[in-house]
Amino acid sequence: MATPDPETDETRATAEVVARRSYGRLVASLARRWGDLTRAEDALADAFERALRTWPDTGLPDQPEAWLLKTAHRRLIDGARQSGVRAHAEPELQRLLEEVSERADPDALPDDRLGLMLACAHPDLDPALHTPLMLQAVLGLDAARIGAAFLVSPAAMGQRLSRGKARLRERGARFEQPGKDELAGRITPVLNAIYAAYGTGWDEIGASESRVRGLADEALYLSRLLTELTPDIAEVWGLYALIAHCESRTPARRDSEGRFIPLSDQDTALWRETTIQNAETALRRALKLAPPGRYALEASIQSVHAERRFTGETNWLAAAALYDGLVSHTPSLGALTARACAHGEAFGADRALEALAALSDQAGAYQPFWAAQAHWLAQAGRGDEAAGAYERAMALSTDPAVRQYLFERAQAL
Template sequence: MDRTAQARRAADAVARRSYGKLVAFLAAAMHDVAAAEDALSEAFATALADWPRNGCPANPEAWLLTVARRKGIDRFRRHRNGEAAAVQLRILAEIEESAVAEGDDAAIPDRRLALLFACAHPAIDAGIRAPLMLQAVLGLDAKAIAAAFLASPEAMGKRLGRAKQKIRQAGIPFAVPARDELAGRLDGVLEAIYAAFAEGWSDPGGTDAIRRDLTAEALFLARLVAGMLPQEPEALGLLACMLHAEARRSARRTTAGDYVPLAEQDVARWDAAMIDDAEALLLRASRLGRIGRYQLEAALQSAHVERCRSGRTDWTPEVQLYDALLVLSDSPVVALNRALAIAELQGPQAALEIMDALAADGRLVDYQPYWAARAALLARTHACHDARHAFDIAIGLAADPAVRRFLQGRQAALPG
């Protein structure tokens, strides 16, 4: 491998591993998320020019942070003046290079949690808080974030830009707020972590390095929040939900890489210790006496585990949990999953009637699981022509080749 390829590979690895940590550290000093992102982007560009000539540094995170700090200082000098700029320049200049010039990146203070809560400040529109966290802390681009929130990339990009401008103009502090201020911000932080985990979860085989690292990062942040707030049941519930899902990762693919739906998974391949940890967290959360969305999500995961392990065929517990979750979330995705649970309880026709009503929600038009679920239900009612059409759409929308092959197999099995 030539030195240019080595440098790019090293830069990509740092971006996956430490992007959020570096942005959070810089943003805390600059009080400007966009400026921190720009400075770090310039530092990466400098690295791709410098590292092929001089070799990759022993501590690339520290190298990038030092260069980004200097880029930030240059940017402030060019574009800002007055007392406020002087204060920011002094803060940037006082960042201890010696703290990150030696050793490993553990020397860099981790400000990600502070950045998460800054993005969840009441001055930021509630609807953009979670997307802003996904971009600022986890490095997702506007297109990926838009897909996660069923929005257009153009609209999402504009909203993210306005939110970053608001942080700078309002002088929002980059710090974990006092306990009496947490209630108004915690929901947004948890939503962002869950969305990040879901994005990483879309690569069940762990073949996409970016998504694999995203899952690990989301679990790290969830543990961080739950550890900091052990009396917040929703923080515990979110971590329990994520651990339940992660425990099944190895069972979602055969050794040949083929997709395996939940009902057909080998429960022996589930991570029993991780499931036990999830159950313990869910029990702790329930004892705090404040039910919420993530506890219900975790309870649903727990019910699925119990049903698959025991062979229970009655889906009443799942439907009841989905009923409660739909009241709290009013989410079309929850409504879709509820319809699938009702199909097991009342039959596919009852579920299709619900899905017909859901079709009016424009957010589901390009939602691949909607069309896959609709195709499977239509097949169960022997509406083969309509099922084949729904399968065509689901296959076209499937980004995962293994899921695409699975759907093609189910479509090919239709009579006629």
């Protein structure tokens, strides 16, 4: 067995730290200058590879990010020359190389990550590609990791990402930050993509924990990054508040043996108080900037739940009223199902079942609907009907722990 090389290990560790901290910023800078996301990613990957080969011998540079940026630009310039660049463009390439040498320090460059995120949410792209592109371009996740999160094979996800980047190139996508007025109208697809990364529509019953956890940290990072890049947009703060509130409860969602624990039964002492405080601060910022939109409303609902840590009770009247506002803004099946449950808690099982009955035609294979239906039928004393709904909910559950929880509820009828 080969003896571990401490210098190689240190080099790899440094490269990993740089990749996590600076990858998106470096790719964004390269993409803005060269107008091609694929070439920017390839050049930066080549720079990282060269770093792993050369740094153990030459020693770590004083500014690793600057070394990577300069090396990536050289790769792109060499590629342009080898592709038969026209003679009159050669002086421009030389000027660019000199400029890069002078300004290679990323701290001296504008932060282009917002422009990169907006490009990944380009209106000419299939919306289903917005999130995967953003995860790869901004965070450097590979197709295998992204595919696993979205239940797609690595090969299929790789093909989708390649087609999306080619589409951006064909459309001449700009990787620059728009003006303030233009930004407000373009930010929503970015917010939606980040929320989709966290788990489209957070459902306390029926969400696949493994899938939600798969990209939870990345989504939280991106939402926090947006608050730094666009601090004057209310919904940016609303999204961060929403994700932070949900993340604060992660330690309480499973017991020591891995059994699923619904929100109503969670030990609030396990909720992360610092994360709750961060969420509340962000929510207050959102509400000061503008009337609540979708994400601020959802964060406000999560804030009501968070109060139980301090008061021991949930204000279901407030939750029901907030859900009324949310469905008037975003009448998704998930929001309507959750609204029915909030009304049930506030006004009784009959109110919940009435609201759920109005959704039955569109419920189909939506597991949270059937879990909610089973719960409220049981609360209303309609055991036989509840058993059937529990069976349907179990069949639609992808998480074994959730299936076991529903099975135990059905057995208790």
